[in-house]
Amino acid sequence: MSAVMTADAPGAAAQRDGSKPRKAGKRGPGSGAFWLIAPALVLIGVFLVLPYLNIIGMSLRTTAVGAPYGAGFTLANYASALGDRYVLGVLADTLLLGVTTVPICLLLGYPVAYHLARTRSRWGSLLYVLVLSPLLVGVVVRSFGWLILLSGNGVINRTLIDLGLLTTGLQLMNNRLGVTIALVHVFLPFMILPLVGVIQSIDPTLEQAARSLGASRLKVFWRLVLPMSWPGIQAGTILVFVLTLSAYVTPVMLGGAQVKTMSVLVVQNLIDNFQWPAGAAQALVLSACGMVAVWLYARLTGRFMKGLQ
Amino acid sequence: MKNFSRRDCLQAMAAAAGMSALAMPCMSLAAQNLVVNTYGGRWEKFWRSDLMPMFMKTAGVQTTLDVGLGKNFVANLRAAGVEKPPYSILMVNENIASLVRAEGYFEPIPAAKVPNLANVYPILRNPGDNGVRGIVSTIGIGYRKDLVKTPPKSWSDLWSNPEFKGKIGLYQIGNTAAMLFLLMTAKLYGGSQDAIDRAFAEIKKLLPFTQADWSGTLSTMLTRGDVTVAVIDFPEIVALQKKGVPVEMVLPTEGVLAFEQSFNVLKNAPAKEEAYKYLDFILRADVQEMMAREFFTSPTHMGSKLPPDLARDVPVSGERMKSIFQFDWAKVNPQVAAITDRWNREMK
Numbered sequence: 161m162s163a164v165m166t167a168d169a170p171g172a173a174a175q176r177d178g179s180k181p182r183k184a185g186k187r188g189p190g191s192g193a194f195w196l197i198a199p200a201l202v203l204i205g206v207f208l209v210l211p212y213l214n215i216i217g218m219s220l221r222t223t224a225v226g227a228p229y230g231a232g233f234t235l236a237n238y239a240s241a242l243g244d245r246y247v248l249g250v251l252a253d254t255l256l257l258g259v260t261t262v263p264i265c266l267l268l269g270y271p272v273a274y275h276l277a278r279t280r281s282r283w284g285s286l287l288y289v290l291v292l293s294p295l296l297v298g299v300v301v302r303s304f305g306w307l308i309l310l311s312g313n314g315v316i317n318r319t320l321i322d323l324g325l326l327t328t329g330l331q332l333m334n335n336r337l338g339v340t341i342a343l344v345h346v347f348l349p350f351m352i353l354p355l356v357g358v359i360q361s362i363d364p365t366l367e368q369a370a371r372s373l374g375a376s377r378l379k380v381f382w383r384l385v386l387p388m389s390w391p392g393i394q395a396g397t398i399l400v401f402v403l404t405l406s407a408y409v410t411p412v413m414l415g416g417a418q419v420k421t422m423s424v425l426v427v428q429n430l431i432d433n434f435q436w437p438a439g440a441a442q443a444l445v446l447s448a449c450g451m452v453a454v455w456l457y458a459r460l461t462g463r464f465m466k467g468l469q
Numbered sequence: 470m471k472n473f474s475r476r477d478c479l480q481a482m483a484a485a486a487g488m489s490a491l492a493m494p495c496m497s498l499a500a501q502n503l504v505v506n507t508y509g510g511r512w513e514k515f516w517r518s519d520l521m522p523m524f525m526k527t528a529g530v531q532t533t534l535d536v537g538l539g540k541n542f543v544a545n546l547r548a549a550g551v552e553k554p555p556y557s558i559l560m561v562n563e564n565i566a567s568l569v570r571a572e573g574y575f576e577p578i579p580a581a582k583v584p585n586l587a588n589v590y591p592i593l594r595n596p597g598d599n600g601v602r603g604i605v606s607t608i609g610i611g612y613r614k615d616l617v618k619t620p621p622k623s624w625s626d627l628w629s630n631p632e633f634k635g636k637i638g639l640y641q642i643g644n645t646a647a648m649l650f651l652l653m654t655a656k657l658y659g660g661s662q663d664a665i666d667r668a669f670a671e672i673k674k675l676l677p678f679t680q681a682d683w684s685g686t687l688s689t690m691l692t693r694g695d696v697t698v699a700v701i702d703f704p705e706i707v708a709l710q711k712k713g714v715p716v717e718m719v720l721p722t723e724g725v726l727a728f729e730q731s732f733n734v735l736k737n738a739p740a741k742e743e744a745y746k747y748l749d750f751i752l753r754a755d756v757q758e759m760m761a762r763e764f765f766t767s768p769t770h771m772g773s774k775l776p777p778d779l780a781r782d783v784p785v786s787g788e789r790m791k792s793i794f795q796f797d798w799a800k801v802n803p804q805v806a807a808i809t810d811r812w813n814r815e816m817k
Contacts, residue, residue, distance in 0.1 A: 225802065227572055228547050246810075246814055304685075304689065307686065311689075311690065311693050311695045312695045313694045313695050314693065334679070412641075413682060416679060417680040417816055417817040418817055420813060428643050428809055428813075429806070431540045431643070432809060433809055434540075434543070434568060434805075438806070
């Protein structure tokens with residue numbers, strides 16, 4: 161159980177020094193740990209917190225023509241983002257896209273992750289490369305690939321028509337289906353990799369013990385492996401969900417005019433219309449919704465994971 | 470602590486003077502160094518390999534290339550502010566330039582400093598020479614020769630030919646070409662570019678149509694036959710023809726649209742004289758012909774002559790430049806957000 165070991169390591173080291181084990185959360189500027197994380201803190205401060213504050217400031221400015229923003233401050237950008245049924249519909253669609261992509265990724269990714277974690281084959285590293293392969297090609301190129309496969313006269317439709325299985329092509333893109341297919345393809349590695357790590361840390365002898373005590377394969381999976389892989393499932397699902405919410409290129413290329421996501425609206429406002437205040441407000445509404453969803457999810461799934469700690 | 474004597478002071482001053490003397494050549498070089506912006510891909514390659522070396526040789530100006538998208542350049546400009554612009558001259562689509570112009574970044578170009586300005590087609594010169602459209606890529610109708618029985622002749626054929634129902638490819642509204650198409654529809658059906666309501670009503674009649682985010686997607690759709698007719702820039706059609714796709718371009722009888730690269734000199738340019746030299750270079754007849762050969766753009770110099778082989782690939786030049794639809798972007802810009810929003814809601 162290497163994960164648990166590493167978590168214990170700092171405390172163990174402190175005890176070896178003869179000092180009292182420090183309580184987590186009490187790390188002032190005096191401790192070594194503080195100075196170790198200081199560079200990361202500076203980085204986060206300068207490149208994450210400051211820009212975020214800037215975005216918040218921008219979202220409160222008034223709109224203007226002939227200037228990036230007007231003189232005064234206003235809440236109107238939030239009012240028009242939250243009070244508009246069209247924008248709310250796009251927001252709901254975006255969240256729904258996340259909610260559909262995540263379980264598909266989990267269902268497809270879990271068996272692969274389990275196999276990768278348990279395989280002793282010398283082809284194991286090749287499998288890793290295959291899993292990572294969607295990340296080795298730029299997202300625009302990948303989406304073009306799906307365009308050629310899924311379009312009305314695309315490879316899939318042509319093959320089905322030529323085989324006589326269909327008379328007219330199926331609508332596979334410029335809709336939610338096409339976007340979901342491409343998103344699952346892109347984000348699958350983000351589900352598989354955290355799962356592999358966690359499943360590897362489950363001692364295989366535990367499964368053997370359960371089997372020898374008479375549990376069926378299904379029961380071993382259901383009662384032992386699945387509950388113990390919750391940390392991986394939680395990490396993977398959150399990653400895929402958040403990435404789906406913020407995906408831009410794939411929805412733009414495969415969604416056509418039919419699938420609009422919040423990121424598409426935000427980019428339209430910021431880049432195409434130069435409406436920085438409105439775009440900033442929409443971006444913040446999206447990230448707030450994402451954060452609330454992740455927080456709720458982490459609270460709910462935290463219950464499953466209590467027994468593991 | 471040692472007292473700071475007059476000799477020390479003189480020494481320090483001499484040292485400082487020496488340092489500044491050392492720094493001088495770099496500084497004057499820095500002032501001469503002109504930041505030139507262009508787009509990525511083939512544009513960047515052409516600027517690096519052909520245009521910049523040629524410009525450096527003729528004008529003796531060092532240049533630094535800034536590669537990006539028009540909208541990024543504007544973001545850079547706004548981040549720096551009117552007083553300290555990072556560019557001396559900026560090339561962006563005229564509709565974007567018009568927006569920045571309203572924010573007070575640019576100033577009129579003195580004709581005396583840029584002799585070639587006098588040779589630019591008058592319709593491409595902005596009022597008061599506040600910006601000039603220096604590179605033009607025309608947009609018309611492209612169609613699949615093998616999949617269309619009656620080739621289109623005019624814009625109105627998009628509405629009247631039943632073959633095209635459900636087979637039309639347009640750009641998404643974020644692309645300048647979609648806005649151009651909307652304004653043209655307003656002019657053709659409503660009498661002026663202000664007839665936006667009428668344009669929406671007419672374009673809705675074309676539904677369902679495919680909307681592409683950029684030209685690469687539209688080209689793919691045409692190649693695959695997902696659309697058989699498209700509102701597309703001619704250079705894109707020529708590129709498809711060279712790849713063997715059976716496509717043809719049509720100059721609609723009503724006139725053509727165009728992506729117009731607007732060149733604007735910054736009011737507080739760090740290297741204004743160099744900027745004028747660069748603009749004059751871009752507007753030269755031979756440079757315009759070079760660009761026509763590379764990008765199939767329409768030369769903006771009235772004296773440019775295209776050889777017959779090139780004239781086939783660049784359908785709009787010479788007298789035909791007059792057929793380019795012109796719009797008043799200053800009137801459109803305040804409505805862009807509303808138009809985009811309405812397009813999102815209605816065109817699907």
